[in-house]
Amino acid sequence: MATLTHDRAAVSNRLRSGLLCAALSAAAFGLSGPLARGLIDAGWSPAAVVIVRVLLGALVLLPVAARQLRGDWNLLRRNAALLAGYGLLAVATAQLAYFNAVAHMDVAVALLIEYTAPIAVVVWLWLRHNQKPGRATVLGAVIGVTGLILVLDLNSGTATSGVGITWALGAMVGAAAYFILSAHAGDQVPGTVLATGGLLVGGLGILAAGLIGIVPLHATTNSVAFQGFIVDWWAPLLALGVITAAVSYVTGIAATRLLGSRLASFAALGEVLAAILFSWALLGQVPAPIQLLGGALILIGVVVVRLGEPADDPLASDTPLS
Known part of the structure; x- marks a missing residue:
C-alpha cells in the first residue's frame, strides 16, 4: 500500500512539473511574435530578427x-540530413514566414493560421503514406478549416492582407515539417542536440540567404516602441534569443519528457492564448469577436484531430514550435 501511495505521488508530481514546464514553454514562445513586431516596426527586417533570435538561442543551448x-x-x-532538414524547414522556414506574417497582420491571426499545421500533417500522411484518417480526424479538420475561414474574415476590422496570409500559410508548412521531421528523430538524437543543431543550421541558412540578397537583411539601433513604453533595441533581441528560443526549447523538451508527446502537444496550444495576451499588452492588438470565434474553432479542430489519431501517433515530437 505504501508503495502504491508513493507511485501515485510520483505520478502527480511528474504531471504537475510537466504542466508547469509546458506553460512556461507556451508563454515563452507566445512572446516571440509581439517582440518581433516591435523590432520590425523599428526598422528591422524579419530575416534579421530571426537570425539573431535563433543563433543567440543556439549559443545559449550549445x-x-x-x-x-x-x-x-x-x-x-549520421543524422546530417535530419539536422539540415529540421534547420531549414522547421526552424528557418517556420520562423521567417511567421515573422514576415506578423509584419503584415496581427500576431494572433498569423499564429492561428500557423496552428492549422496538425491538420496539414494529417492530410500529408494520408496522401503520402496512405494513413487514412478516421471520422473524428475528418470532423476535426472540417472544424479547423471553418475556424480558419472565420479568422481570415477581411471585413472584421483586424489587420490582414493577402501577403500576410501567404506568409502565415508558409509558417504553417514549416510547422507541419517540424512535426513530420521530429517523428523521425526517435531516440537517436537527444532533444537539445536536435534543437541546437536546427537553430544553428536555420540561422546560418537565413544569414547566407541575406548576404547574397535572397531575403532583405537590415537592422537599426532605433529604440523599440511598444504599447505605452519604449526600450533600447537590444532588450527585445536579448529576450527573443534567451527567453523565446533557448528557454522555450528547454522547457518544451522537459514538458514532453514528463508528460509524453501526446499530452504535451495539447498543452502547447497555450501558446495561442499567450500570444493573444502579449499582443494585447505590448501592441494593443485585439482580434475581432468573429476571429476569436474562428480561433476557438481552430483549437477545437486541432484537439479533435489529435483525439482521432491512434495511440501510437507518428507525430510524436520532442519540442514545440513558433
Whole structure:
C-alpha cells in the first residue's frame, strides 16, 4: 500500500512539473511574435530578427547540447540530413514566414493560421503514406478549416492582407515539417542536440540567404516602441534569443519528457492564448469577436484531430514550435 501511495505521488508530481514546464514553454514562445513586431516596426527586417533570435538561442543551448552529445560526433554525421532538414524547414522556414506574417497582420491571426499545421500533417500522411484518417480526424479538420475561414474574415476590422496570409500559410508548412521531421528523430538524437543543431543550421541558412540578397537583411539601433513604453533595441533581441528560443526549447523538451508527446502537444496550444495576451499588452492588438470565434474553432479542430489519431501517433515530437 505504501508503495502504491508513493507511485501515485510520483505520478502527480511528474504531471504537475510537466504542466508547469509546458506553460512556461507556451508563454515563452507566445512572446516571440509581439517582440518581433516591435523590432520590425523599428526598422528591422524579419530575416534579421530571426537570425539573431535563433543563433543567440543556439549559443545559449550549445553547452547543454555538447554535454548530451558526449563527444559522439559521428551521431551528427549520421543524422546530417535530419539536422539540415529540421534547420531549414522547421526552424528557418517556420520562423521567417511567421515573422514576415506578423509584419503584415496581427500576431494572433498569423499564429492561428500557423496552428492549422496538425491538420496539414494529417492530410500529408494520408496522401503520402496512405494513413487514412478516421471520422473524428475528418470532423476535426472540417472544424479547423471553418475556424480558419472565420479568422481570415477581411471585413472584421483586424489587420490582414493577402501577403500576410501567404506568409502565415508558409509558417504553417514549416510547422507541419517540424512535426513530420521530429517523428523521425526517435531516440537517436537527444532533444537539445536536435534543437541546437536546427537553430544553428536555420540561422546560418537565413544569414547566407541575406548576404547574397535572397531575403532583405537590415537592422537599426532605433529604440523599440511598444504599447505605452519604449526600450533600447537590444532588450527585445536579448529576450527573443534567451527567453523565446533557448528557454522555450528547454522547457518544451522537459514538458514532453514528463508528460509524453501526446499530452504535451495539447498543452502547447497555450501558446495561442499567450500570444493573444502579449499582443494585447505590448501592441494593443485585439482580434475581432468573429476571429476569436474562428480561433476557438481552430483549437477545437486541432484537439479533435489529435483525439482521432491512434495511440501510437507518428507525430510524436520532442519540442514545440513558433
